[in-house]
Amino acid sequence: MLSILIPTYNYSITALVNEVYKQCTQNNIVFEIIAIDDCSTESFLKENRAINMLENSRLLENTKNLGRTLSRKLLAETATFEMLLFLDADVIPVSENFIKDYLLYIENKTEVVLGGYAYTDNPPESDKMLRYMYGKEREEQPASVRNKTPYGYVFSGNILIRKAIFIKYNYAENENFYGMDVYFSYNLYVNDIPVIHIDNPIYHLGLEKNEVFFKKSIEAVAVRHKLLHKTPDIDAVNGLMKYYKKLSKVGLKKVVGIGFKITEPILKRMILKKKPNLFFLDIYRLGYICTLK
Numbered sequence: 001m002l003s004i005l006i007p008t009y010n011y012s013i014t015a016l017v018n019e020v021y022k023q024c025t026q027n028n029i030v031f032e033i034i035a036i037d038d039c040s041t042e043s044f045l046k047e048n049r050a051i052n053m054l055e056n057s058r059l060l061e062n063t064k065n066l067g068r069t070l071s072r073k074l075l076a077e078t079a080t081f082e083m084l085l086f087l088d089a090d091v092i093p094v095s096e097n098f099i100k101d102y103l104l105y106i107e108n109k110t111e112v113v114l115g116g117y118a119y120t121d122n123p124p125e126s127d128k129m130l131r132y133m134y135g136k137e138r139e140e141q142p143a144s145v146r147n148k149t150p151y152g153y154v155f156s157g158n159i160l161i162r163k164a165i166f167i168k169y170n171y172a173e174n175e176n177f178y179g180m181d182v183y184f185s186y187n188l189y190v191n192d193i194p195v196i197h198i199d200n201p202i203y204h205l206g207l208e209k210n211e212v213f214f215k216k217s218i219e220a221v222a223v224r225h226k227l228l229h230k231t232p233d234i235d236a237v238n239g240l241m242k243y244y245k246k247l248s249k250v251g252l253k254k255v256v257g258i259g260f261k262i263t264e265p266i267l268k269r270m271i272l273k274k275k276p277n278l279f280f281l282d283i284y285r286l287g288y289i290c291t292l293k
Contacts, residue, residue, distance in 0.1 A: 002024070002032075002081055002083050003031070003032050003034060003079035003080055004031060004032070004034070005085065005087070006033070006036070006075075007035070007036050008036070008038065008040065008044075009037070010044050011040075011090050012047050013048050014047060016089065016092055017035065017054070017057060018054075019092060020098070023096070023098055024099055026099075029106075031081075032058075032080055032081065034059075035059045036059070036061070036062060036071045036074060037061045038068070038071050062074075069170070069171050072166075073167075073170055076166050081163070082164075083106045083161075083163070084160070084166060085160050086157070087157065088156070088204070090204065091158065092202060092205060094118050094202060095200065101200040102115070102160050105160055105196070105198075110160070111162050112188060112193060113159070113161070114155065114158065114197050115159075115160070115198055115201055116140075116141065116158065117157065117202065117204050118201040118202065118204070119132060119139075124207055128210065129210065129274065130271065131210070131213040134213070134278060137278060138278070139204070140201075141153065146197035151189040151195060151236070151237045152185070154181055154182075154184060154185035165188075165193060169188055169191065171184065182220075182224055182228065182237060182238045183228065185238075186231065189233070189236060190232075190233065210271075211272065214272060214281075218284075221289050222292065224289070225244075229241070229244065240282075243286055244286065244289050253290045256287055257287065259287065260286075263287070
């Protein structure tokens with residue numbers, strides 16, 4: 001009935017697996033839990049191997065680091081059931097009815113359902129504030145907001161999807177890229193795959209440090225440019241690509257790129273200060289993409 005799929009790297013998944021296992025058992029559904037370890041250190045591997053002791057649960061182990069996108073692909077290909085629930089390793093369901101609230105969509109084999117993200121009201125230490133603020137302001141949105149622009153909120157950390165849809169439209173190349181949700185969302189959009197958002201969030205717990213999140217954000221910009229900057233209608237899915245295309249159309253891309261190179265150190269300081277300003281992150285990403293060829 002349901003395959004719950006969890007990619008992990010240097011993160012303990014035992015609490016997450018135990019919670020979803022308990023909820024599936026309470027709801028008396030046929031299920032399996034498959035996690036895949038992407039070459040974690042031995043201490044995490046040893047801890048996560050404990051899920052093999054649970055009935056219908058197992059841990060696969062990559063022989064080399066593949067990244068989350070290709071790990072998810074392997075999980076989908078391994079899954080037994082038609083309906084897949086992908087969860088990131090560093091999350092935990094907000095509600096004790098998390099699995100129950102997905103049941104109607106599982107039984108109806110709905111194509112794509114997203115439950116959403118949530119963040120606790122307790123701010124982390126200052127060196128993790130950038131990721132926390134980004135999550136609070138950009139990702140933590142009710143279904144009523146997300147359904148207005150459904151393809152703009154496709155996050156793979158809490159997504160229920162039909163196996164055939166995922167395998168067909170997920171990134172299929174053997175490359176390890178960060179930030180591929182936009183690519184996947186675009187494929188769903190151009191192929192008219194319905195996306196439904198509901199209020200069934202997970203708490204995102206594994207907040208990266210400011211410098212790490214900043215670096216990953218810029219890597220994701222480079223990936224979007226490489227794969228999507230010439231793609232028709234990408235601006236309907238992603239705001240950054242929308243403004244990039246507008247600047248390119250009116251001939252201002254080079255001007256913005258030059259301005260970015262001059263102001264880059266100042267922008268970076270504003271982004272990484274104790275109280276980050278997401279506006280400067282937006283400006284930085286837009287300026288950076290205008291420098292790419």
